[in-house]
Amino acid sequence: MPAPWWSRAVFYQVYPRSFRDSDGDGVGDLDGVTSRLDYLQQLGVDAIWLNPVMVSPMVDHGYDVADARDVDALFGGLGALDRLIEAAHGRGIKITMDLVPNHTSSHHPWFQAALRAGPGSDERDRYIFRDGTGPDGGRPPNNWLSIFGGPAWTRVVEPDGEPGQWYLHLFDAEQPDLNWDNPEVFEDLEKTLRFWLDRGVDGFRIDVAHGMAKPPGLPDMRLAKAEMVLANMDDDPRFNNDGVHEIHRQIRRVFDDYAHAVAIGEVWVYDNEQFSRYVRPDELHLGFNFRLLRTRFDAGGIREAIENSMAAADLVDATATWTLSNHDVDRTPTRYGGGHLGLSRALAMTLVMLALPGAVFVYNGEELGLPNVDLPDEALRDPIWERSGRTLRGRDACRVPMPWEGDAPPFGFSANPQTWLPIPPEWAALTAEKQRDDPDSTLSFYRRAIDMRRSRPQFGGRSVQWLASPDDCLAFRRDGGLKCVLNASRVAIPLPDGELLLASAPLVDGDLPPDAAAWLV
Template identity: 55%
Template structure:
C-alpha cells in the first residue's frame, strides 16, 4: 500500500525553518489543529481531504497561527476515523496521495507555516500487514510478538487474559480463530477491536517507528503529535486492575496500561532522531496522567518538547480553579525547562463554546445549553489562554465560535464508542462536524457547489457562523481571534517566559501582569467594579459601565 515518490523531485530541503522565524519556535507557538475530513473538501465527495487543506492554508496564515497539526490521513479502514492505521507511509485515498501531502508541506513552508502530523504508535489497524500475517500464521508466529497475544483464562481459554476494559467500552480483549478454525489466543486492544495494541517490548516495533519518524522527517514535516503517548508500555505480566472502575480512573491514577515509566526510554530515542534534523523538529505528547507533575516527565530536556495540558482543558469557568491549574502547570514545567501548553477544545471533547454553556461536568456534554452564555465565556477563555506563557492550541472552528452539534441523528454517527457497550458517551461526532466557509446553505463552502452533502450534517444556523459571514465584522469571534493573534505575535512578552505576576483582584476575577501587559478576567455573571489603568488593547465583549469588568469577559491592557 505504500506509495512511492522515487520518481518525483526531492521534497523539502533539510532545513525547513521558514524564513525570518526565531529559533525555539515551539515554545510560544499557536498551533491550529486540522481534522482533515472536516476542514475542506476539494473533490466534492463530502469528505475533507489534503488538497482541501492545502487550498485553505492562506486562511490559516492570515488567521495568525504558527503551525498546523493534521489529524491522521494515513491509509486506514477508518474504524476510528483514521486512528487505526494500516500503512504509516501512505495517504488514504479518501484524503489524496503522498504527492498531495508533499505539496501541502511545501506550500505551508512557503507561507511561513509549520506542519505537525499525527503519529499513532500505541496500536495499528487490524488490517496492518503485521497483524494480518500474525493471524494467518497462527500461534508461534514471530509476528505475534509485535502485539499482545495471550492465551485465555478458564478451562478452555474462553475467558479474557485479564480484566482490562476498552476505553470505548467492553473488554479490551478479542479472541482470535486459528487457521484450522479452532478458537485461538486473545489479543489486546485498549480501544476498538480493530485497533490491536503494539507490544513495545518487541525490538521490531521500536525499529519500525524510528523508520517511520525518519520517513516523515525526510518529507519535511516539522513535528509529530504522539497519540496515546502514555499508553505504549504495559506493566509486566499485564496484571488485573481489580475492582476499580477503570473508565472513571482514567487520567486520575497510574494504570497498568497507562503512564508506565518505560515509555520514557522510547521518547529519549525519538528525541535523538529529532535532534539530528535541522529546523527544530518537535514531538508533542498526548499524555493523560494523574497530575501535571507526571505530565512534566514527558517533556524533560532529553524527551519530547511539549505535552497537552488536559488538566487545564477540563477546568471549569471559575477564577479560583483556573488560577490553581495555571500556577500548577507553570510550576510543573519550570524544573524541566519545558513550555506550558494551553488548550480548550480538540477532536475528542465537547467544544468549549458548548461546555461553558452548561453547568460544570466533564468534557463530554450532551446538552446544547445556553448558547449566548457559552459563546461569551468561550471568547473570554480564549483571550485568557492566549495571554498565558507557553504554547496554545486552537481546534478548527473554535475561531468561528462553533458549538457542538448535540442533536445528530443516531443513523449518521460514526464514533466507534457510540456503538460499543452501554454507558459510553459516543458523542465525539458533535465536535467533528465540517466547518462552514461561505454561503447560506449546507455544505457552506466546505466542498464545491456541485458536490454532495458533507459526511456529517451541518446545522442550518451555521450560515451566520461561516468564515464569509464573520469576516469584516468587528464583533465576530473570527475577528476577535485574528486581533488577538496579531497582538500576541507583535508583543514579545505574550507567549514567552514561564511566569505571571498575579495582581490583587475581587472574588471571581483573575488579574495578572506580564511586563507592560495586563490581563483581566471576570468569570462571574455580573459586572465587577475594578479600577483599570492604561490603554485597552482588546476585549472579548463590550466593556459596559466605566470602571467595571463586564460579566464573563476578558480584557487586555497595555500599561
Template identity: 50%
Template structure:
C-alpha cells in the first residue's frame, strides 16, 4: 500500500486482495440484457433471442464476462415476462428453445457466460397450476401450491389482511368460484396476474429444483433470482401498517447511515423472512452437482447490509445486488460509508460485493444523477415532472461508473449504459405498459422509461433496433446521438470509455484487489472527494463543484472526462469526474 500513497496522505485499509484462483463470478462484469429492448431480428418491433445472438459480438468487444437475460419464458406478458406461464419454454415473441440453445452456444464460443432469470415468488395466472387451483376449489392440493385464504368479515368480503401490492392497490384478489359464487382470496404481492406461490409446499420446492436442472442441463451458468427476499411470508400473514413499494429508498435527502443503509431495504412480514435461507441452501446443493462454478444471484432489497450478507453465505447464494450502493446519493461521505459497510459485511461471510448502478427497474443513473437532488430515485419520470439535466447527468454517470468498476468484487451493467443512454423522460403516457402506471392510479409512471429499445445505428429507422424500424416503445429523437455507430472508435465517447475501463479493470486485476481509503490529498478537506487505492491504482472521484489539483507525479491511467495539466504539471480534475492513476511518471 505504501508505494501507492501520495506524499503526506494516510490510508485506511478496508478490504484485502484475494489470492489464488477464484470462481469467475467473484470478479465478473456482467451485462444485463432486457430481451424485448435489446435487438429485434424478426421485425415485429420486440427484441428476441436471435436478435440478442446477432449482437453478442458487441458484448465480446465491450469486454464483459457474462450476460444476464431477463425473462424470455412463455408468458402472457402482463409484466414483461415476469408473469411466467411455463418455466421450461420460450415465449414465441422471443423465439424457441432452439434459439435459446443457439444463444448459449454462441455466447460460450465468445467466452461469455450466460445467467438466466428465475421468477420463483409468483407465476402467471395462466400457469397450468393456477388454472388447476381455480378449478379445484378450497382445500384442494392444487390450491395449496398458492397463498389462498378465506376473507374476513361476515361473508368473507374483506381481504385476509391489509397488505398492499408493490405495484399499487391491494395485494389480494377474490375469486369467483366455478359455480358463480364469491370465493377465496389469493395473494399477489405484484400484479393481479401474478399469484404468489406458497413456499411451505413441498411440491413447489420440488418443481423449482426441476426447473433449475432443466436449464443447467442446457448449459446456463447461473440464475438471477427475482424477488429473492419475498418467497417466505411471516406465519399467520399478520396485518402490517406499512406500504410495499418498488424502491423503499426512493426518498430525496437519503445519504446513508453508519451501517451503510440508505433506505433501500424492503420491510414488512412479506419480506426477508429467515425461511428463505433454507430454500437457497437447497438450491446451492443443486448447482453444486454441476461443474463450471454455476452461480445464484439474489435480487434482494434488504438492509442493513449485514442482513443482506446472510444471502451470500458460503452455502447459499453466490452474489446479491448491492441496492444500498445504487440508492446512495451523489455524496462523497455517503458513498464512502456504503462502500465500507458493504465490503466489511461481505468479508464477514467470505463473499464478493456485487455493485450495480442501473437495471430494468430503476431510472437510469445517467438521468438520476442529473436531477436537482443527484441520485434521487423517482419511480419513473414523465413529461410533466422536473426534468434531469442530461449533460450533467451523463457526466456524473461516467464518473460513478468508473468509481464502481474500480471497486473490488463483481459489477453489473445495464444494457445501453455503455452508450450513456438517459431515461426516456417524455414518453407518451398512453404508451406506458408497466402495470405500476395503472395500479397506482396513474401516479407512478413506472419503469418503461428505462426499457426503451436500444439505438444501434444513428441514421436508420428505429436506430437499427429492428429491420423494419418498428419499436415496441417509441425512442426519443435524442437516441440518435447515443447510437453505437456514432460512438465506436470515437475517442472519449461513453462507449470507448467503458471499453477502456473494462480492459484496464482486467489488466490491473481490480476485481480481486484491495481497497484502502486515502485521506490528505491536496484540496480534499472540503469533503467532496472520494479517494482510494486498489492494488497499484489510485482512484479519485471529485464530487464537488471546484476543480481538484492532484500531485504532478501521478501517471494517468484512465478518466471519465478529458483532463488538463497546470503549469506546475499538477493534474486538474474537474467537477464530477473520476480518475484512475499510478504514482511515479
C-alpha cells in the first residue's frame, strides 16, 4: 500500500490577509491566493494550509468563527474558495483549511442564544457558563488566565438586566469556549467537516487540538502565567486533558469516510508519550511537534529536538512533522539573530528540516527570507496588544504582507497603498520578482531544496542515523543515503566524503563555513 500523500508533503502556510489582495481593499483574499498558484507550483509545494477564512467579526483575524460553514466576504465568499480549490487541484496542489473547534465567536448564533436564554438553559450548556465566587458571585469561578492576557472569564448581564454568570474564554473575551461534554457540539462539528470535505477540501489543521476538553470541576491553575499555550507545564488544567482524545477519535471517524483527507493537530505538548497519544492510528494523522521551532541555533539542542520529535512519532508508528515558523512566532531570520547572521542560520536550518523524514510546513514569506518588521504602535492589530494593556506587542511583526514586485510598497500585494499592516520600503530587495531569476537568492535556494527533496531517492526512508561530527556541529544520514551536515560552530569544518548536492552558503576552500548546512550523497 503506497504511503499517503501527506506523509512526506511540503505544506505551504498561507496567511490569507497577508498573501495577495485581489480587490484593492488592502487585505489579502482567496482570489489573491489563486492568482499566485503558479508561483507556489514553481516553488514545488504539495499542499496549501489556509489560515481561517470562515465568517468572522475578525477580532482575532478569523480565529473567532461566527459561521463555520461559509467563507467571509472579506476573503471573497464561498465562490472564491471554490475557484481556489479547482485551480489548485488542477496544478496538483491540495487545499487544507484551519478548523477552530475549541471556541466560537461571541457573535455566533449559539452564543447569542445563550445570552438570551439565561442560566441553566440548554443554550448555555453549549458553552462553559458558571456562577461566580465571592460576595454576589462577583469574582471569576477560578483563577484561569487568558492566553491573550487577563482573566479567562467574563461576566454577563442576564436577561433581567442584573450581573450574572461568567463564561470561559481561554483566548479573547469574544472567543467563548465550547462545552465539549455536550453532544450537540460534536454533531455540529461533524456537519462542518462534511460540508468542507464534500466541497473538495483535502483536510484541516485543527487549532488548539490539545485544548477542547476541560477537567472536571475546573480546578485552579498552579501558576498564574498567561502564555501557557507555549509553555511546558504538565499540570496546566486548561490543556491536554484525557477527554480530548475521545474528541479526536470522533473526528477521525469522520475522516475515515474521506480516504484522501488529512487531520493535522496544533499540539503544544512536549512529553513524548503524551504527544504520541494525539497521533495514534485512530486519532490525528499528523501533529505539529514544535520542539525544532523552539530550539535555539545550537547543535546539541537541535539534535535533541530531532531525536525527541522522531521518538514521539515512532512510539505509535506515526509520521513526524516539522516546521520552523508560523503566524504565531518570530520569523526565523529574526529568531536566529537578525541580519545576515539570522538569514544564514535560517537557510541552514531549512536544509536540516527538509532533510528529515516526514511532513514539512513552510510559512508564507519564509522562502523569501523575510524577517520580522518593527511596526509602530498605531499599526498593531493583534488583540494581544490591547488585552495585555499594551505591554505585549503580539504577533503582527511576523504577519506583514508579502512583497511581490516593484520598488516601493505595497510591492504588488495590493493596488491599495493602505495595506492592513504596513510593508517596509526596505523589502524592495526581497520581492519575489527580484529573487525569481537570481540563482543566489533565498527563493531559488528554496526551489532547489524542495525539488531535490521531492525527486531524489536519497531522501527515502523513515529514520536517520547520526554520524560523527566536530564539536558544535551535527551530521546525520537518511536511509536512502542523503547526508546532512550542520555547522553551528565558529570555524569552518571539513565535509564528509560524497558528492555535494546543495549548501546554504558557499564553501570555503572545500570546507563548510559557520552558520551553514550542506547535503551530500
